[in-house]
Amino acid sequence: MAEKGLACSALCIGAAHWDLIGRSAATVMPGDDLTGTVTRRAGGVAVNVARALNRAGISPLLLSAVGDDGAGAELGEALGADGIGVTFLLRLPGHATGSYVAVEDPSGLIAAIADTTTLEAAGARILTPLRDGSLASAGRPFAGVAVIDGNLSPELLARVVAEPGLRGADLRVASASPAKAARLRPLLGRTHACLCLNRAEAEAICGETLPSAAAAVQALLSRGVRRAIVTDGPRPAAEASSGEAPVTATPPNVSVIAHVTGAGDTALAAHIAAEMAGASRQAALTRAVAAASAHISAGSLTFAPTA
16 A cells, blocks of 8 residues: 655545446436446545645645454555555445445536445544554644545534644545535634635535626625635636635636536635635636546546746
8 A cells, every 4th residue: 555654745535435426428317227337446525635735746645443353454455556655545434435426417516315324333533543643633733725525514514624734735625516515504604715616516605696706705705604616617716715805717628528526626726726826816716627637537537837
């Protein structure tokens, strides 16, 4: 198992499970039984971001939980092979490793179900390395970028953003889906974190229809969010912080949708990597939407230097 060691500039906190993604070349309707492909791979928002960060040359550490079953052992090996630090991956006795099942067709994601039972059972135990000094502590907080997965329970999300061991971190909270976005609502005005969402997730949090990503970041800032990044499919994405006007970037055209699961996570990782390299706000957002388009069109990604 590859291991990156404890010195790192990026931390990903959240779901680690096996993804099963079924894709049909035909339009999927309720009740359909179609031929297609089924792909199995390591996934979860935290894992997807960590994998993309590693491809960008950044060594991430993962705080998550899996079961003490064979699937958990295999997942740990797969994560290590992907360059993700798994020193603090918790193996929870008596629990099964989680999974995510999605169905995609040429229009994109049709539906998905995530089993995060083990992550929820682990609760705040995944934060132990931020408290006992093995990674950080209240007196020696982690000072890099920390990505917080919206798959965490509302209670654990609130604890993570207030964690003393993350007091000095650049927090990025990534929503898992529009259906789960509402669990981020209690964080409004209570955290220095940057919310990373798509427009549908921003609408779920704000409780209103928002015509564009630029309108979405403004709505989030008006509700006390310090910083927000909002994507909107093929339409312009936007980023803004308190006291700054939004910047926008239009994604490159995608003629064929090959892969949609993880596109937002890829965009977030590209944005983080660009900012770590010293990119401007505009350049970082442009790099993020380009990375998402590359992921969607080919299912793979090569990070180019960002000015």
